[in-house]
Amino acid sequence: MNRWPKATFVNMLTVTIGSLIGLWLKQFFSEEIQGIVFQAVGLGTLLVGIRMALKLPDGYLLIFMFSLIIGAIFGQWFRVDLMFNDISESLKLMVDNHDSRFSEGIITAFLLFCVGSMTIIGALEEGLQNKRELIYVKSMLDGFSSIALASTYGIGVLFSIIPMFFLQGGITIMAFRLKHIFSDKVMDSLSAVGGILIIGISILLLDLGKINLENLLPSLLMVTILSYYFEKYQLKKEALS
Numbered sequence: 001m002n003r004w005p006k007a008t009f010v011n012m013l014t015v016t017i018g019s020l021i022g023l024w025l026k027q028f029f030s031e032e033i034q035g036i037v038f039q040a041v042g043l044g045t046l047l048v049g050i051r052m053a054l055k056l057p058d059g060y061l062l063i064f065m066f067s068l069i070i071g072a073i074f075g076q077w078f079r080v081d082l083m084f085n086d087i088s089e090s091l092k093l094m095v096d097n098h099d100s101r102f103s104e105g106i107i108t109a110f111l112l113f114c115v116g117s118m119t120i121i122g123a124l125e126e127g128l129q130n131k132r133e134l135i136y137v138k139s140m141l142d143g144f145s146s147i148a149l150a151s152t153y154g155i156g157v158l159f160s161i162i163p164m165f166f167l168q169g170g171i172t173i174m175a176f177r178l179k180h181i182f183s184d185k186v187m188d189s190l191s192a193v194g195g196i197l198i199i200g201i202s203i204l205l206l207d208l209g210k211i212n213l214e215n216l217l218p219s220l221l222m223v224t225i226l227s228y229y230f231e232k233y234q235l236k237k238e239a240l241s
Contacts (some may be wrong), residue, residue, distance in 0.1 A: 005169035007123075007135035008135065009169075015138040019158035022148065022151075022157065023150050028153055039135040049199035056188065057189060060185070060227060063189060064189065066194055067226055071218040071219025071220070075215030081212055084214045088107070102154065102159075103158040105150070106163075108205075109156070109160035110112070111217075122134035122181070127173065128175045160209075181228055194220060194222055197220075
């Protein structure tokens with residue numbers, strides 16, 4: 001079975017097309033229109049985040065909290081935000097772009113497009129079962145979202161396809177090794193943490209506060225590990241009782 005992430009390439013294409021449309025529309029939008037589009041995207045993003053966060057399984061609240069806290073510590077320790085900024089600045093130099101919102105556009109679009117259960121499940125389905133329907137649906141949604149994002153953030157949104165390829169495409173390629181990790185409870189826990197990060201995006205979009213989301217990204221890895229071992233512990237405990 002072909003393990004190349006074909007659906008991810010389609011996803012990258014829709015984001016590219018959507019971003020180009022958004023960049024074209026940007027020249028016709030006044031600052032007032034850009035502002036209200038920004039708010040609309042922020043409110044829609046808030047709903048997406050809340051729906052994802054509410055998937056947290058019963059009994060996993062402490063796992064959720066510890067994942068965020070430990071992930072934040074590791075993110076701050078390793079300065080993930082500086083890594084993202086360095087990558088973004090390198091891309092800016094490569095394309096000779098001077099947009100002050102370039103880095104913000106990459107990071108916001110990447111988090112919105114790639115932090116969620118649809119990304120993980122869709123990538124796993126493609127890698128394990130050659131099923132691409134879920135990523136195709138996600139591709140359509142991302143394409144429309146990229147129009148709004150690019151009309152506000154600029155060309156940085158287009159370059160979010162690079163980390164999308166490595167994360168989403170990488171999961172598809174590594175699907176066999178990851179299969180045993182992503183049970184339903186692990187997936188729901190991952191969605192909950194991803195949802196909180198997406199709520200963080202909406203807070204930034206609505207200009208309600210400043211959150212260092214890049215340094216919270218390790219929380220996604222932490223919740224995967226902690227919820228996996230917590231589920232194993234629960235199953236072992238049930239078997240002994």
